Amino acid sequence: MPAILKTIVFCTANADHGQSALIRAFAEAAGRSAKAGRVVVVGGPAPDAGVSPAWSWRSGGDPDMGAVMTELESEGYGLALVDLPPVGGSDADPDFGFADLIVLPVEPDPDTVGRVGGVLGGIERKAIPFVFVIHRADPESDAVGAVVMALAQYGTICPVIIPHENGPRRQKPSEDDQVTRVLDYLLARMDRLARRAAALTPVAPDERRRFPRWSCDLPAIMVHDGKRIPCTIIDTGGGGMAVDCDSPAPDGAHITIEAEILGTVFGEVRYVNGTRMGFMFTMDASAQTDLCFRMADAIERSSVRRSRVS
CATH class of the missing domain: 3.40.50.300 (P-loop containing nucleotide triphosphate hydrolases)
Structure with missing residues (x-):
């Protein structure tokens, strides 16, 4: 054959x-x-x-x-x-x-x-x-x-x-x-x-963002105001993440996300929509470099696809 x-x-x-x-x-x-x-x-x-x-x-x-x-x-x-x-x-x-x-x-x-x-x-x-x-x-x-x-x-x-x-x-x-x-x-x-x-779902040209995004399903813990709250990372990219959480932090809050594959991630909340919360990364350049490699590994190990963040 x-x-x-x-x-x-x-x-x-x-x-x-x-x-x-x-x-x-x-x-x-x-x-x-x-x-x-x-x-x-x-x-x-x-x-x-x-x-x-x-x-x-x-x-x-x-x-x-x-x-x-x-x-x-x-x-x-x-x-x-x-x-x-x-x-x-x-x-x-x-x-x-x-x-x-x-x-x-x-x-x-x-x-x-x-x-x-x-x-x-x-x-x-x-x-x-x-x-x-x-x-x-x-x-x-x-x-x-x-x-x-x-x-x-x-x-x-x-x-x-x-x-x-x-x-x-x-x-x-x-x-x-x-x-x-x-x-x-x-x-x-x-x-x-x-x-x-x-x-795979193609991304239309008018839907592309500055940073590519991938949908995913990664369990994590959000740390905010002294509380540890279970959440799920549902979207990630080069500039930030989106998570689903029963008790999201308010807009502008500084949070920490802990995930087994990605490690510890720091960010600032930029929007809250129901249980969905999006934040941008606030780590220094060295930490973001390490995160990029961890994300590449997580993306390869998860069932992910390019997506648009609504």
Whole structure:
């Protein structure tokens, strides 16, 4: 029985982001993994001699990528890693329709958000799931924390950071170890997305907020005025949360939310509607960075979907 092909498209807005080298590392990691099946890399520069047999290469002209993926699937490939040329400009509209998942490699530098903004427009128009992967990074640097906070308003960030092997503070585990962990995360994410596809509710363009939102169902405790009150987190995003609570705190109150997966969260109530209460985060940048990674994990572990907060 032919393999079912999974397609990951890599796309950046800058030719200097080391995308092709990163894809090569993913291809070699996939070649060592029983989860990926046969691996093919589509596009990008031709590989050097002696590259792992998992690495295959095709290019040329402007092919019908849907037809290419169909052909690769018929040949028994299980994973295609597609190396798209850099995309720039808010009106850029590359062909993403054949992708199961789009990976946006990001280096921790001040111009990152400005560059990825031009790529996101085309991705959102095609409604393809995407994830940011931070690489060439020192996980302990302040720059990584700043980039995480900046990207959190746009979408999901892979919780595994790929270090820069030649950086000032070489980290363990190694770059190869982290690439393998990221690949496992991406494959698992595609499996979850496939299982949830029937339940996903697209967000209309006029309903989008500055910060993406996800509906969820997480038990928690609200601490306010010396009282500990059970509540349920029903919506979360990069800027705040909404909870359902029998005794909500008043508008403007400073509260603490304790949840097993997310830990302790501090916020200021911005609205109350019956038993529903929304609040914005009031933690410092470092705490919000940690929260972003915990939210990414919670979102992956919960049955969640993008939603609009009414």
